[in-house]
Amino acid sequence: MPSTVFDSLLFRDMFGTEAMRAIFTDEALVGRYLEAEAALARAQAKIGAIPVEAGPAIDAASKHIAIDFDRLRHETEIVGYPILPLVHQLSEAAGDFGGFVHWGATTQDIMDTANVLQIRSALDIVDADIEALRGILVGLAKQYRDTPMAGRTHLQQALPCTFGYKCAVWLSSIDRHAERLSTLRDRVLFGEFSGAAGTLASIGRGGLEMQAAYCEELNLAQPPITWHVARDGIAEVVTFLGLVTGSLAKIATDVMLMMATEFGEVSEPFVPGRGASSTMPQKRNPISCELILAAAKSVRQQVATMLDGMIHDFERATGPWHLEWIAIPESFILTASALANARYMLDGLVVHEKRMRENLDLTSGLIVAEAVMMHAAPRLGRQHAHDIVYNACREAIEGGGKLADILKKNEEVSQALGGEEAIDAACDPTNYLGLCGEMVDRVVAGR
CATH class of the missing domain: 1.20.200.10 (Fumarase/aspartase (Central domain))
Incomplete structure (x- = not known):
């Protein structure tokens, strides 16, 4: 019985496909050896290196030969390679022209x-x-293209x-x-x-x-x-x-x-x-x-x-x-x-688009902390905006609550963003998808 997953009746179609296995069977491999030997004989006959009749004779023998695989296996184990044993059988099958098989090859x-x-x-x-x-x-x-979900880095929610x-x-x-x-x-x-x-x-x-x-x-x-x-x-x-x-x-x-x-x-x-x-x-x-x-x-x-x-x-x-x-x-x-x-x-x-959206809202806005920082940065300066949003995120993580609600209590942020509605917009993950859509379009363009 087979001893590897590649040939196993149980596992072979889990670890391979029938079409690919067929290319690498012993029968297919020996067939390729014969194909190469026949091509060599045809080429040599055409250019006069061997008798003109030898090429067709060896070619025909390669197509009709009944390989004795037991003999081939036994002789291969002795020689260490299968070609010399195969040449013996092909030469016998080619009859009078068998002496021209494998001419000049190794x-x-x-x-x-x-x-x-x-x-x-x-x-x-x-x-x-x-x-x-x-x-x-x-x-x-x-x-x-436009289905929002949480992007993750280091297994943590990062940006939408x-x-x-x-x-x-x-x-x-x-x-x-x-x-x-x-x-x-x-x-x-x-x-x-x-x-x-x-x-x-x-x-x-x-x-x-x-x-x-x-x-x-x-x-x-x-x-x-x-x-x-x-x-x-x-x-x-x-x-x-x-x-x-x-x-x-x-x-x-x-x-x-x-x-x-x-x-x-x-x-x-x-x-x-x-x-x-x-x-x-x-x-x-x-x-x-x-x-x-x-x-x-x-x-x-x-x-x-x-x-x-x-x-x-x-x-x-x-x-x-x-x-x-x-x-x-x-x-x-x-x-x-x-x-x-x-x-x-x-x-x-x-x-599951609904679950993607639910997961996107899982952090109650923390996933768009960068968006809030970048919106506030032109008025507050990037580092100061970062520090304010960082503190708001820490408060949300430690005490619970939505990031937007915490930010609304900060007058600097409220003024910088333009009021509570602007804070809500900045904290909506679907408003911070970057150039996802455009990038998708570039990859699928013309298809």
């Missing part, structure tokens, strides 16, 4: 290229999820903002990830065909042309030089996933805290039984947020692994490369989980 050429093919497909899924998430957040930002503003802040980070992804592909999606030490010595003259033809067959870019031990591109991919899941975890943290009983400002979508407790019938736990946070924490560990894995020795490494076999699939599968949960959670998010 194991890492095929494995690196296969991983890039997997990464390309996986990034397509991430891209689609990011675009869907952007659309959801745009809708929330627009819908709640709007829920649409909060959603637009979330959206801005996801927008930047979309930009990063659009440029990342150009730095990562390279084929690899360089031979044992990366010098193409096995091919010699015409090797770069062969490399170009090979990459063209796979619709991958030709690298300027061998990247066997220059792993910054692969490390960037996983680091990018760390950034994406980090932003999702920030959103999840906000939503999770806002779901707390004492806040009660939002709720995850309701599905009977979701987030239920085995003993407390009233519970409605933030399950999607919790899964996003778990995925993000796990991806962050893989980011560190990949940065460490960049340190390769000489022209072919003695072990750091193997870390990628662990980190790349797990990072993508976990990221897919985080994105799927974020899409589900935000698309059905229940926003």
Whole structure:
């Protein structure tokens, strides 16, 4: 039976998605190896490096071969890599042309290229999820553009903002990830065909042309030089996933805290039984947020692994490369989980506007103390206005009562603001939302 959450019948759809898992199955990986070998043979046949008939023959064999996975596993354990054992089976399947399989290549050429093919497909899924998430957040930002709520710093009420503003802040980070992804592909999606030490010595003259033809067959870019031990591109991919899941975890943290009983400002979508407790019938736990946070924490560990894995020795490494076999699939599968949960959670998010307003009034005006100070400052001077309002806030905190009522008793403030009605206006949180609306408009402009 499966032994990890990625394959578990119980947990696999909580810590991944079927579409992303499919990219990283053993069958899919071996399929990518075969795709790379077939592309190499086609390219070499076209330029006359191997018999013209060998290319189609090896290509056909790669598509129709029935892989003996038990044999492949056994031989891989002996060799330490799967390519030589796979070449044995593909060569047998190619018959008379089997001797031209893997011509001039080295194991890492095929494995690196296969991983890039997997990464390309996986990034397509991430891209689609990011675009869907952007659309959801745009809708929330627009819908709640002017919905007032308490802004908080250091877990304390600070100044009023709007829920649409909060959603637009979330959206801005996801927008930047979309930009990063659009440029990342150009730095990562390279084929690899360089031979044992990366010098193409096995091919010699015409090797770069062969490399170009090979990459063209796979619709991958030709690298300027061998990247066997220059792993910054692969490390960037996983680091990018760390950034994406980090932003999702920030959103999840906000939503999770806002779901707390004492806040009660939002709720995850309701599905009977979701987030239920085995003993407390009233519970409605933030399950999607919790899964996003778990995925993000796990991806962050893989980011560190990949940065460490960049340190390769000489022209072919003695072990750091193997870390990628662990980190790349797990990072993508976990990221897919985080994105799927974020899409589900935000698309059905229940926003409790009344509770937001109640919480905004919780401090009886203290949340707009800065507003009163700034209104009084032109007449009283900033520091003197600060001291007066500070003392009024302390009186409200220690003795209770509304800040506006306490300020009305202060003749200096009353004169500076222009009377009791002006004090009431200055103490209304909805009158001190700053440029929330305009900022939302800037983020969602054109969408």
